[in-house]
Amino acid sequence: MTQIRLTTPLTEETAEKLRIGQRVAINGVIYTGRDAAHHKLIELLDSGRELPVNLQGQIIYYVGPSPTKPGQIIGSAGPTTSGRMDAYTPRLLVQGLKGMIGKGKRSPEVVSAMKQYKAVYFAAIGGAAAIISKCIKSCRVVAYPELGPEAIHELIVEDLPVIVVNDTLGGDLYEEGSKIYATK
Amino acid sequence: MARLCQEANFQLGEDVLKAFSMAGEKELSLTGKEILKLLAANAEVARSESVPMCQDTGFTVVFIELGQDIHITGGGLEDAVNEGVRRGYREGYLRKSIVGHPLERKNTGDNTPAVIHTRLALGDKLKIIVAPKGGGSENMSAIKMLKPADGVEGVKKFVLETVQAAGPNPCPPIVVGVGIGGTFEKAALLAKEALLREVGVPSPRPDIAALEQELLELINKLGIGPQGLGGSTTALAVHVEIYPAHIASLPVAVNINCHASRHKEAEL
DSSP states (O other): OOEEEEESSOOHHHHHHOOTTOEEEEEEEEEEOOHHHHHHHHHHHHTTOOOSSOOTTOEEEOOOOOOOOTTOSSSOOOOOBGGGGTTTHHHHHHTTOOEEEEBSOOOHHHHHHHHHHTOEEEEOOTTOHHHHGGGEEEEEEEEOGGGGGGSEEEEEEEEEEEEEEEOTTOOBHHHHHHHHHOOO | OHHHHHHHHHOOOHHHHHHHHHHHHHOOOHHHHHHHHHHHHHHHHHHHHTOOSSSOOOEEEEEEEEETTOOOOSSOHHHHHHHHHHHHHHHTTOOOOOBSSTTTOOBOSSOOOOEEEEEEESSSOEEEEEEEEOHHHHTTOEEEEEOGGGHHHHHHHHHHHHHHHHTTTTOSSEEEEEEEEEOHHHHHHHHHHHTTSOTTOOOSSHHHHHHHHHHHHHHHTSOOOGGGSSOSOSEEEEEEEEEEEOTTOEEEEEEEEOSOOOOEEEEO
């Protein structure tokens, strides 16, 4: 199967062309964030303040890496379960977020917000953390260092392999894929 | 203890690797086949570079079989276990994933405390099994107090419902531990213990081995597949443990493990 190479930031046009099941290799800057960082971002939005990173056209990778060993750029860095971020996601899509990388199902609210704001959700391979970290070429904390592995990191990635799970048409690979292989 | 914590996270068992390759041959989805290969390659990188196969290096679940002729001196056994966890996670660059209070949620910073299950045994040996458990798959586990009238059909229905609801979240292909019988907490513990069995080794009881096989086939017909992207390998194995039950009860617990089915043991 062919792989599409994308470089961040993503434009609306790029996001709109993606379809469920496509393999994508992501290049460029992406940001990490999971439960605690999302909570803090929403608190900022609630109080009308500016976010520590401009999310326009950006991708957030749901990951809490293991500690970096001496000589490594980053520890093992596979995706965490995305559903825990569902409550926060639509607000970030309003801010221009165009992509998310994680694993597992999104809520109907998030799927419909992705359709409305033209964003896509990618799955990385859960548990392939040692291999995934090899695609990460640089890593620095850009917000909330006190959160440790949950801090927002800016990563530069090269050909990070992901698969489109939800596209801007409302498609859902988890539902479609399992329908194909389900047997009575 | 420290060594077991690290080995469990760096070295995926041969049983799981063998299950990946067997599943890869049968898997109907091309993407699914590739994912299984990638997971084997990931395990190889983790082993050769001594890095965790998954960033979630788990809640450290420890099973201890303590020979009753042993007298432990020089401090508490549980303190020693926790000290081992502390060292193993610090020195092995393993992620610290434990919060000290479930509601306040401040990280303890050293992955302690472990969850420790101790059982007395005959003799003078001390056996320790370390089974780090990831949060993603643990979150998709479930328990239900069935009615005895629900019988084996009720058990099968509940196991399938739980796996279906889990979908892609627990990082399939999964290993499914099922505990049937006992009390509420016993069923959960049986399900956890079922995950310690070598992947794919059937129960020594023929009736339960047949149930395991049937459940595995039913689960793999759900179509969830590797990573939930569709395919014929949703589970690598189903392990069932049973215990006598109260005349009024039929507890069933389903403990889901991700493909990083990790456990290492040592005997002193």
